[in-house]
Amino acid sequence: MSRPEAGRAGTTGPVLAGILAVTSAEDVLRVAFDEAERRTVPLRVVASVLSEGDRLVLGDVLECWSGKYPGVSVSTSVRGDLDPAICLTAATRTCCLAVLSAPGDARTAAAVAAVARRASCPLVVLPSAD
Numbered sequence: 001m002s003r004p005e006a007g008r009a010g011t012t013g014p015v016l017a018g019i020l021a022v023t024s025a026e027d028v029l030r031v032a033f034d035e036a037e038r039r040t041v042p043l044r045v046v047a048s049v050l051s052e053g054d055r056l057v058l059g060d061v062l063e064c065w066s067g068k069y070p071g072v073s074v075s076t077s078v079r080g081d082l083d084p085a086i087c088l089t090a091a092t093r094t095c096c097l098a099v100l101s102a103p104g105d106a107r108t109a110a111a112v113a114a115v116a117r118r119a120s121c122p123l124v125v126l127p128s129a130d
Helices: 022-039 052-068 084-092 106-118
Strands: 015-019 043-047 074-078 097-101 123-126
Touching (some): 015 022, 015 084, 022 052, 043 084, 084 097, 097 106, 106 123
Parallel strands (some): 097 123
């Protein structure tokens, strides 16, 4: 896991869990929930992919992690209709930390690179599970 980079802003606010693929949701949520609990802030989950089946899987994974961290308040939004880089970059403006997974394909690689360049808070990019 990479260490949080110095952010340009965002020293307060929730932790952001950016879900670009349901296959990485478990890892992203594990780190994001832990950081939110440690910092005593809410967790904001922004998912920007997801077929209907993926939404159901994400809901199950999110429910599981919420049960493990009952003291962490969670808000979720699925933004499949908008560019993931734009959604996640905008979300960093009000967050204290953003957690993303390493890209698994060209589309997610572009999104992660764009968020890394423009994030308004520190960013953790988790290593690929491969």
